[in-house]
Amino acid sequence: xxxxxxxxxKEDLPPQQFNTWIKPLKFDSxxxxxxxxxxxxxxxxxxxxxxxxxxxxxxxxxxxEPLLLLLSLPDTPENNTxxxxxxxxxxxxxQNTKPDQSRLNPLFTFSNFVTGKANQLARAAAIQVAENPGxxxxxxxxxxxxxxxKTHLIQAIGNLVKEQNSKAKISYLHAExxxxxxxxxxxxxxxxxxxRYYHSLDLLLIDDIQFFAGKNRTQEEFFYAFNALIxxxxxxxITCDTFPREIAGMEDRLISRFGxxxxxxxxxxxxxxxxxxxxxxxxxxxxxxxxxxxFFIAKQIRSNVRELEGALKRVLAYxxxxxxxxxxxxxxxxxxxxxxxxxxxVSLDNIQKTVxxxxxxxxxxMFSPKRSRNxxxxxxxxxxxxxxxxxxxxxxxxxxxxxxDHSTVIHACRKITELKISDPTISRxxxxxxxxxxx
Ligand code: ADP
Ligand code: MG
Numbered sequence: 001x002x003x004x005x006x007x008x009x010k011e012d013l014p015p016q017q018f019n020t021w022i023k024p025l026k027f028d029s030x031x032x033x034x035x036x037x038x039x040x041x042x043x044x045x046x047x048x049x050x051x052x053x054x055x056x057x058x059x060x061x062x063x064x065e066p067l068l069l070l071l072s073l074p075d076t077p078e079n080n081t082x083x084x085x086x087x088x089x090x091x092x093x094x095q096n097t098k099p100d101q102s103r104l105n106p107l108f109t110f111s112n113f114v115t116g117k118a119n120q121l122a123r124a125a126a127i128q129v130a131e132n133p134g135x136x137x138x139x140x141x142x143x144x145x146x147x148x149x150k151t152h153l154i155q156a157i158g159n160l161v162k163e164q165n166s167k168a169k170i171s172y173l174h175a176e177x178x179x180x181x182x183x184x185x186x187x188x189x190x191x192x193x194x195x196r197y198y199h200s201l202d203l204l205l206i207d208d209i210q211f212f213a214g215k216n217r218t219q220e221e222f223f224y225a226f227n228a229l230i231x232x233x234x235x236x237x238i239t240c241d242t243f244p245r246e247i248a249g250m251e252d253r254l255i256s257r258f259g260x261x262x263x264x265x266x267x268x269x270x271x272x273x274x275x276x277x278x279x280x281x282x283x284x285x286x287x288x289x290x291x292x293x294x295f296f297i298a299k300q301i302r303s304n305v306r307e308l309e310g311a312l313k314r315v316l317a318y319x320x321x322x323x324x325x326x327x328x329x330x331x332x333x334x335x336x337x338x339x340x341x342x343x344x345x346v347s348l349d350n351i352q353k354t355v356x357x358x359x360x361x362x363x364x365x366m367f368s369p370k371r372s373r374n375x376x377x378x379x380x381x382x383x384x385x386x387x388x389x390x391x392x393x394x395x396x397x398x399x400x401x402x403x404x405d406h407s408t409v410i411h412a413c414r415k416i417t418e419l420k421i422s423d424p425t426i427s428r429x430x431x432x433x434x435x436x437x438x439x
Contacts, residue, residue: 002027002036005058009051021047026074029188035070044073102162102170108155114280116273119149122264126153129235130160133168133203137262139226139236143243144266147306150239153266154205157237161203168202175211182218194221199228205237213249223254230260269305274298277305278312287316293331300339311335346389346437348400354437355382358429367402381430383409384416389437 009022025047026037036055038044047055048071110130115123122144128136140157142150158170173181185194198204204225212218229236240247243265244258269277275291275298282289293315301311318334319326352366359378366379379401386397387409394406401409419426 001034001059001062004062005055008058009054021051035072037072037074039074041073044071047071102158103172104155104158104162104170106159108152109159110156112280112284113149113152113156114269114273114277116269116276118267118269118273119153122153122266125262125264126157127160129237130157131164133161133235134233138230138233139238139258139261141238141240141244141258141261141263142266143240143263145241145268145304147304148266148268149305150266151207154207154237154239158203158205161235165202169200170203170205171198171201172205172207174207175209178206178222179211179215179218182215182221185221186217191221195224195228198225201229201234203235203237204229207239209238209240210242210247212254213247216251219251219254223251223257226254226257230257236261268303271295271298274301274305274308277308281309281312285316287326289326290328293326293328296328296331297335300335311338314338348386348390348392348397351382351385351389351437352400355379355385355433358433358436369402377426380412380415381426381433383412384430385433385437387413388434 006022010018013022021043024039024043028035028037036047038047052071110123110127113119113123122142125137125140126142129138129140140154142153144150155172158172161168162170181194185191198221206222212222226236238258240258244250244255244263247255275294278294278297279289279291282294289312297311297315298308301308315326315331315334319330322330324330353363355378356363356366359374359381361375361378365375366382368375370376383397383401386392386400387394390397392400394409397409398404398406416426416430420430421427
């Protein structure tokens with residue numbers, strides 16, 4: 001913990017200040033009470049006056065339990081003779097009395113969560129759970145790719161539960177933090193405290209549980225916490241980047257428990273939903289965004305909502321910076337670099353669609369086992385294009401084409417290389433497709 005703090009100060013402070021005030025501090029928690037030890041009273045006083053607030057913030061951000069941090073002088077015999085001074089200097093920094101330990105971000109709410117086909121099930125389930133915590137679906141397991149709104153959605157549940165019941169004991173935490181809590185409990189032999197805290201919650205929100213993979217002690221502790229909470233009808237909500245059974249390195253007994261309640265997916269948003277999200281974010285920032293511009297951004301940025309937001313921020317910043325109003329031209333200019341990068345990364349998906357389109361066959365035929373010439377050849381062209389335009393390996397390409405063996409892909413690439421020389425039609429097709437996909 002202290003190392004993190006030191007690093008943050010190092011970033012924030014001029015080196016001279018850092019070296020004078022922060023570097024000499026030592027962190028010690030060998031007797032179970034975390035203490036910061038200053039080499040002399042002068043530094044101690046200065047740190048107390050100037051940096052304590054900041055350290056308090058970090059302590060709060062880092063530890064989930066109420067924590068008493070002492071700031072003191074070293075326990076040298078010399079100091080011990082002046083015992084009263086030490087006692088006086090030992091200032092309790094934080095007897096954490098702040099009632100809200102939930103770590104919820106109040107900005108993540110249902111009202112600013114845009115709904116569409118991609119997330120309507122997840123959202124409906126989330127509202128159910130928020131309105132009937134512990135009884136509707138327990139646990140609620142939300143999964144989906146990065147930047148699709150998992151964190152937003154489960155924090156919205158937390159915020160709604162809190163609104164309805166200000167006394168509810170709620171804890172939102174990223175799985176990594178839970179792991180480090182387990183480590184800390186281990187180091188301090190404080191599993192009793194750990195259990196007392198986690199097993200007494202009304203609502204536990206664990207984000208990105210795939211981080212538990214391979215961490216056995218964490219999984220064991222979580223297993224106990226999970227059982228205790230569910231047994232007491234306390235709500236557990238989990239997010240993950242994959243479907244439970246696909247999490248590698250997770251104990252079976254946990255995986256099966258994840259399915260006890262309801263498992264819902266969040267999919268990537270479709271075009272109209274992306275536009276709606278952009279318009280909503282713009283409105284929240286009190287910025288007028290023409291639909292035309294929103295459509296342009298949404299068409300370009302397809303991967304996830306976080307990147308969509310990033311693109312919008314870029315356009316706004318560019319407009320502020322240049323003093324020009326937001327219009328299509330400005331958006332194109334602002335996103336130029338971003339799009340150049342994106343365009344270089346052609347997706348396998350896109351290749352399959354484009355090639356299928358070009359040869360007027362169904363996209364499904366890219367994955368189908370059918371071997372008739374009219375689909376086999378386009379499929380081979382698509383595989384060769386995939387090799388040329390993406391970083392994917394032969395096995396990955398095989399997977400993407402209906403789970404074909406990598407040797408099939410190698411064969412396809414060789415075949416197309418030959419045909420490009422011997423068959424002018426294929427050669428022309430290939431060139432045209434390359435151009436379409438690269439543009
Ligand atoms: P994840 O946890 O799935 O990686 P986040 O919840 O962090 O994704 O979402 C990334 C960003 O996109 C956040 O700023 C979030 O507010 C926003 N976002 C995601 N989905 C939506 C949505 N449906 N409506 C509005 N904002 C969204
Ligand atoms: Mg998240």
